[in-house]
Amino acid sequence: MQQLRETRRLCSYKYCGNTFEGRSDKIFCSDQCRNRARRDQLKTEKWNAPLFLNKIIDILQNNHKILKAQYGENREPSVVSEFLLRDHGFNFEFQTRILVTSKGIYKFCFDYGWLELENGKILIVQNDKMVKL
Numbered sequence: 001m002q003q004l005r006e007t008r009r010l011c012s013y014k015y016c017g018n019t020f021e022g023r024s025d026k027i028f029c030s031d032q033c034r035n036r037a038r039r040d041q042l043k044t045e046k047w048n049a050p051l052f053l054n055k056i057i058d059i060l061q062n063n064h065k066i067l068k069a070q071y072g073e074n075r076e077p078s079v080v081s082e083f084l085l086r087d088h089g090f091n092f093e094f095q096t097r098i099l100v101t102s103k104g105i106y107k108f109c110f111d112y113g114w115l116e117l118e119n120g121k122i123l124i125v126q127n128d129k130m131v132k133l
Helices: 031-047 050-071 082-087
Strands: 078-081 097-100 105-109 112-116 121-126
Touching: 050 078, 050 082, 050 105, 050 112, 050 121, 078 082, 082 121
Parallel strands: none
Antiparallel strands: 078 121, 097 105, 105 112, 112 121
């Protein structure tokens, strides 16, 4: 008499977890899970490092938010300390543009920028021309 083997397996799609029966080489519970797994694989291959890209976008958005808040409601350039920006989580290593002028090197995060002054002071400015779509 032929022994019955256990043929129940877990679906290989990471978000599914359903059990299924079927051929011994079958790894997904349904066509939907197989297609979802393939789409996820293609996304990863296309971007090559989506987590790294998302991290950079998050840092730039955070920098922009901090600069916008520190720029003030009076819409005038303001001077703040470097420590204040760092305390709010500002990352000075990430910017979208650099503008070299006779006054110094302005670094921009989209439309808000900063100029490092002496004694740890930072001048925050806004320039709508720095955003080109």
